[in-house]
Amino acid sequence: MEVAPDTIRIMLTGNSDQETAVNAVNQGDVFRFITKPCDKETLIVTIQAGVTQHNLLVAERVLLNRTLKGVINVLSEVLALVNPDAMDNGTIMMEHMKSLAKVLKVPNSWIFEPMVQLSQLGCVIFPQETIKNIDSGVAISEEEK
Known part of the structure; x- marks a missing residue:
């Protein structure tokens, strides 16, 4: 089977x-x-x-x-x-995943593509300003946490 x-x-x-x-x-x-x-x-x-x-x-x-x-x-x-930035991050992650799968000779690496595509979906609910602050190392408020 x-x-x-x-x-x-x-x-x-x-x-x-x-x-x-x-x-x-x-x-x-x-x-x-x-x-x-x-x-x-x-x-x-x-x-x-x-x-x-x-x-x-x-x-x-x-x-x-x-x-x-x-x-x-x-x-x-x-x-x-x-959130275009999150979409860009997803695209970059997809390229990295494909490169890593190629180096590791992972068969059927395409099965990981939906996971990578959906990995950034949580960014839809976060304010972009909060994400930018986190990315740049700026302290965020308790409310943002």
Whole structure:
């Protein structure tokens, strides 16, 4: 499952006992369980159902990814409007993250991108003056703390 997580598993076996079927479905994430001898029509229908299931899983993942990316992009745009400095910091952090991932040879470093993009989102609620004071080492009031 780690190598090909979208694979739809269909088990064709000569062993027709119920325990084998239950274990295959529950432990092996088997989509369908068919027994031998299997007629041609049953095999075709089962394979077609597996292809349909695969297409549904892939479509769902694509939809979720697009939705997540869309939400992150909207939040980033809000951040850019409210606090451009924080947005710039996020851009710089993204460059550093990509460079570090490259040096460390981190596979799939793209999974960190949403985290970096959202890391500056908290700056939306802070007054820019307070953030500038903190960055420049100016003492801030108890209220600001």
